[in-house]
Amino acid sequence: MINRKLIGARYFYESYKTYRNKTMSYNSARDYDGHGTHTLATAAGNFVSGVSVFGNGNGTASGASPNARVVSYKALWEEFGYDADILAAFEAAIADGVDVLSVSLGGLTPPDYWMDSLSIGSFHAFLNGLVVVNAAGNNGPTPYSVANNAPWVITVGASTTDREFTNFVTLGDNTTLQGVSISMFGLSSQELYPLINASDAKADNPSSKYAYVCDKTSIDPKKIRGKILICFTGIDD
Structure with missing residues (x-):
């Protein structure tokens, strides 16, 4: 139009x-x-x-x-x-x-x-x-x-913002890892959640090679349900 x-x-x-x-x-x-x-x-x-x-x-x-x-x-x-x-x-x-x-x-x-x-x-x-x-x-x-x-x-070429949306994950041994997340939903600090690497959560489709950056078409939702998904940010060589 x-x-x-x-x-x-x-x-x-x-x-x-x-x-x-x-x-x-x-x-x-x-x-x-x-x-x-x-x-x-x-x-x-x-x-x-x-x-x-x-x-x-x-x-x-x-x-x-x-x-x-x-x-x-x-x-x-x-x-x-x-x-x-x-x-x-x-x-x-x-x-x-x-x-x-x-x-x-x-x-x-x-x-x-x-x-x-x-x-x-x-x-x-x-x-x-x-x-x-x-x-x-x-x-x-x-x-x-x-x-x-x-x-x-x-x-x-592409650029990015001058800031990060920082979030933290505390492991079972109380080690705290800093990452980036813009999730709208918080998780209870009283429960433990399994971690899963994005490359281990890939779906069985042609776009699965992009799973490590958590492309939504490349992730199998059944594999990540109830878990914290770890993604790489960006795509480079």
């Missing part, structure tokens, strides 16, 4: 349809996965009051440019896409006259510029006066772990 914030939405899938010989259940510009909506909100989300995480940090949230109008260009399908569709999205954005392109996608190791659709598409956009902002990727912090490093783009 187009409104005063989202003023356009287009999708590109001809190459995907041709090479994969299939059509998509979401044959539209709708965001099935949610990643595009998330990154869009970070870049240009409106002011929203009364935002908190389980009552913590209550206040007003917004994207970096809350007054900007946005257009959505969808070129990836089922976590997959083809260069031709990505380049078609770039060319459409250029023709539409947008000012800034936020491109939150990329591979593990960027290929040479002349073989990389993101580098080629962003260079065309740059020559037409557009500012292109690309994601640095999800790897690191290690040398050579940054994706999308063409000199004509602005490469950005």
Whole structure:
């Protein structure tokens, strides 16, 4: 639905349809996965009051440019896409006259510029006066772990808050461990609860490799019921 914030939405899938010989259940510009909506909100989300995480940090949230109008260009399908569709999205954005392109996608190791659709598409956009902002990727912090490093783009990485939501667990021998938790529910200090490592609580599904960071789709709820679940924070190398 187009409104005063989202003023356009287009999708590109001809190459995907041709090479994969299939059509998509979401044959539209709708965001099935949610990643595009998330990154869009970070870049240009409106002011929203009364935002908190389980009552913590209550206040007003917004994207970096809350007054900007946005257009959505969808070129990836089922976590997959083809260069031709990505380049078609770039060319459409250029023709539409947008000012800034936020491109939150990329591979593990960027290929040479002349073989990389993101580098080629962003260079065309740059020559037409557009500012292109690309994601640095999800790897690191290690040398050579940054994706999308063409000199004509602005490469950005994620950050975090300047504070922690500290919580404590006291073991049966009275050893106290400090961790981070934003749980809304407290536990009785008069009872003992078993600890379980997230990697031992993984579900039997393709996403179980993410269990150690407690991705909700990777944890078997039956294994953690009545226990304290221990998770690693963040994903890096």
